[in-house]
Amino acid sequence: MLYRILLPLFVVIHLWLLTSDAVQANEAVMSPTYAGKPLVDGLPLQALFPKATRFGDKEADLPVYAAYQLDELLGYAWLSDEINNLAGFAGKPIRLLIGLKPDGSFQDVTVIDHHEPVFLHGLGNESMHEFLAQYRNRSVRNQIIVGSAQNSQLSSQSDGGASGTVVFDGVTKATISVMIINDVVLSTALQVARARLEGFALPTQSRLLEKPIISQSWDALANNNLIHQWTLSQTEVEESLGRSLNSYPEFSNTTAPNTPFITLAYAYLNAPQVGVNLLGEARYKALMDRLTPGDHLLWVGSSGLYPHAEENYTPATVPSRLSLDQGGLSVEIRDINAPSEFNDIITPGAPRFSTAHFLRIKGSAGFDPGSPVDLKLHVNLARNHLISDSATFLSHYQLPDSEWEPVQIDTAKPLPLWIKLWMDRWVSVCILLIGLTVLIVSFIKQDRLSRWKHFHAFRWGYLAFTLFFIGFYAQGQLSVVNIFTLFHSIKDGFDITIFLLDPVIFILWIVTFISLFIWGRGLFCGWLCPFGALQEMSSWLGKKIGLKQIRVPATLHRRLIYLKYPIIGGLVAVSFYSLTWAEKLSEVEPFKTSITLVFIRHWPFVLYAVGLLIVGMFIHKFYCRYLCPLGAGLAAIGWFRRFELLKRVDFCGSPCQTCHHRCEIKAIKKSGEIDYNECVQCLECIVILNDEEQCVDKLLTRKKQKKATVSQRIPSVQIHQPS
Template sequence: MAGRIKLLLVCLFVLSPVKAELSDSKQALIQELFPSATVIEDALPDFPVYPVYQLQELLGYAYESMDHSRLQGFAGKPISMLIGLDTRGRFTGVRVLNHHEPVFLHGLGEEPLFDFVEQYEGRSLREQIIVNTSNSDRSGRTSQGNVVHFDGVSKATVSVLIINDTVLSSALKVARKKLNGFAQSAPTRAKPDFYEPLSWQQLIDRGYIIRSQVTAEAIEARLGRPLRDYPIAIEPAEGELFAELFLGYINAPMVGRNLLGDEGYRKLMQTIGEQAQVLAVMSRGAYPHVSETFVPGSTPNRIGLTQNNLSVEMRDLNLLESTTEFRAAGAPSFDARHLFRVGGNAGFNPGASAEFKLNVELALNHLVVDRADLSMPVRFDDSLFEAVEIAPDPSDSRQPVWIGLWKERWWQISLLVLGLTVLTVFFARQRSLSRHPELVHRFRWGFLFFTLFFIGFYAQGQLSVVNIYTLFLAIWDGFSLNVFLLDPVIFILWIYTFLTLFVWGRGLFCGWLCPFGALQEMAAWLGEKLKFPQVKIPEQWHRRLILLKYPILLGLVGTAFYSLTLAEQLAEVEPFKTSITLLFVRHWPFVAYAVGLLVIGMFIHKFYCRYLCPLGAGLAVLGRLRLFSWLDRVDLCGTPCQHCKNACGINAIRKDGRIDYDECIQCLECVVILNDKEQCVDKRLENKKQLKASRILATDAG
């Protein structure tokens, strides 16, 4: 009897149905993705997708992105989406189910997010989708050949790039598993020891470099008109081809070493790493493979590469200098030549067949543009490659999202690092430089303008308490540095702030690198110029009020573990998003709150920083680990001299003269006073003693 009961329990708990039932709300969303659907099945037991039918005909599959890709968003949590994919690999639509991206939830609103994902409808996995992040205008998606450009969302670059990567990587997994024509061929790699010196012609004859020729007659047949009809000089000269293209797989030593030489090949492989794959494209003729306006390091518009019905990403490495000569004997001169990193989400199998596409666009006038797309087969000689036993996951070899972001923002990173270097040198030499009050004041105000307008308004480098509990949640859920590398400016500022906490405490960030802090400084200066009464909080109340920010910090961090959504809402105690990120373009309650804090700051110096800022509280706690006390004090400080205390706008000096480093913003005003012979009482008494001594000596001499 006992054995039968155990068997019954096993049947109930172990052999229970594995197919998840489809909820009514999810079924309604899938119906939106497939309007003609008549049957929507539950998720398959072996692969989490929902088959969708019109009567007996399979229309495609719907699936949740988190079942196939768990790339973390900017808030440290994945963005959950419902995605529709038809049987030909085209997106029928994307619906956002859940997300924690702060800029959409409590900033821009969710409408820009929904507008962004709408761009996927009707696009194909065979196209290379690129998110434009260089401009903030939403002028609509554009297509050029096999490359499709999506408009990004201003102020939310990181979030939309993560969404794009999630949509494409998850769709590829579904397509390769369930759709015909998308299966990967047997994986190959270049033979590492296969090499012999060959001439240029030998490389072509053996199929190690592929040559494709496009005649003027072939293009005219595609365009439907002679090339001489176009206003640009595009017609080839007598005996010249319209385009002659050459392709070589540089990773193969037979190709790479013959073209670049042993040393050049070795340096390139060290630079790009083991996982990167490089395709050399060279061309000559009337129509080279890149236009005159091609930007080095970007994706070409005139050419494309497809394999297994998928678009293969091509991005210029910008590593082939114009002075570099190919070493292969007999190599001709070219009108254009580039090294492209290939792969992306789709990956690239060098030993399998692929298609190279040349996209020809010729303007007849400012209104009419004729287009012709030519496809050329690509199949390198099999002797270059060897089989790989285990197929690599393309997600392991493709370039992480953050690398592209760092490359794109290189000049912002350079300017930020330069500014931080100057600030570090200034602080390291503060004792000597503080002897020049005018220099210190001018430098401080100049740097505050740099912080507000470049770091804050332009580069969006406002640190937030959200970053703190994102870090805690990342540690709790499984730490990944990639999440924090997505925003290079924020990452660099956090690293710099963390390191300087051990040297100067919290004041270096709060007094010099916080954009909203800089805005408060300017509001306080304006209040003084307008002769607003400056309110001094009584000492006993000040000491109590400065403790308010610590329970605010604890409450936010604790709430994040309970509900990230609630924590993000409560984080609006910080006015940073309203003032710095969104430039006060927001619903009026948020604007009224941020402006109200600035107005209060015109009467009470840096009111928000002193009493409410949870970020300042977190930095103050860590700042107690500082190794040095840079701000000098003398015996007369506090007993009886109160000059520094009275001049300290943030009231970080106690009556006994001690510096409260938990509150100090390192404005260096007290250091300037201490080194000023006219302001410091100690210096004035010392001067009087020296003057009296000199008079006595003069009297004795007389």
């Protein structure tokens, strides 16, 4: 029989995966440029600064190494986790060696050690090396956007020592990890630059003065430098680009040479004198209430041939055509997506602008309202689909000193990375919460739902949502690796921010954990597991094409269901000995191959995952029932479940065996009792129980009612004995 060879075959294939070239190749964490090179204090500092003739000792106040060529300073090197030990997705810090030159540009960034599973046992470390290589010669002054949908050509406008927007290519399927890397690189580099390099110290901070608000016209505000107006002519742009605007398809039909290329006005709204005059007191207060304490707000309006935001600009994002610099450092400005009623400017004499936005500067950016700023307009025009020309134009501005006074510096605490990640993924979070709400309400109303004639369509629709949205799009496949992270976090000192780094995974774990005490493992295993949904679909396909279904004998089934428990126990135990080996052994889960990497992986892993799905076409949810360590872990917690919410009646098990035979997961015993440690809450037994054509109890009840009705209709006859 097929099932007699499946388990030995599984063991052989898994051992093969562990020793295959695909896994061994990923063990070389360090880039080949640095591996095997001479070490200084245990680090490849010489490879980082090849021209260095000597290195200083690690400094006491800031753990950096100074690199010198004779007596000339070449830069500083440091280990990222000694300045910022932010944990990675696996719960351990990503250890990077970072080099910074005296002009503030990166010498290089390389990885020394990490435990990110998507790189170690999925995409490969080469993907991480390629991402890190993008920092080379970029400046700490740059505004670096990772994987932004904004115009990536902006990165070509900035060299390593210039301030400007730089767009890095992210790593598909490793968004969380590269965001953590970027946050660590920039935060540590900025700290080193401000402490050791000239020209990077924080500017003197300022505080807005409290003063009576005087009603002023647009011209008065402009004359008092409370609003800055800037007009850029077509001629100025053509001179910078070196060719006529007619050379670009976007402007080939322009017939008004006197029309400004752009007329742009901007103002610092935190100054009440400005904000109240532009918006009115009520709207100004409402707008400022939307900000976090310490945040700053700019208003920008423009008109002309080239507005400051492109037509397809996405609200609540960083504008690609504008950037803001202060003190030589880039300051992030992001649209707050204000309601349309805030767009009307009430100032007498205010011109009409075709485009306007409110741009927020986070309090953590260290922005000083009293110091000069440079607003940059980035012009990028395509000659054709291959060639484009770029130019950057600057507008200098400083808020009048009548509006502010200098104060002692008060450095704002940076916004935690997990909050940034939640903000970036708010759409996915909202969709997930809606989907989870629908599922939880459905489970609460499961008896009513099971009577609905469209129940099966609803279930298949939700499984499709789980596979394609939660799994492939939102990357919400829970894994036994998450359990490693939890145990190691408890051992090393629990820090919830590690788990908050991925909002989708965090929400799913919270809902799953709570559900274990109410419904058992079934809510997740039967409805929220993307690979479980994929198995359901493969099983359906097997039946649809007529494959003979293999029924595992009851005795063997009862033994096999316990196989997954030593697997989870062994994995957790190994993780305390070697997290690296535990991550390798966790390849028993085909989740990374099938869901995270969508089968784009080295062929042995794909063969294993596809093999499990093929087996599932003959044996319903074979992997879930017998091998899944995550399911075992959830079932173990599910033993503490307080409720048995799946309806049973006296006929269940004796004499009726319908649900026992129809349960494909084999979670219903002959006695009619449900094994909640195995049940995936497909609710099919409830559908049967509420169906008068399938449930024996319902059929017998209906027969009795029918007999009673017939007997009532037969007239009684009195028989008289003859006298």
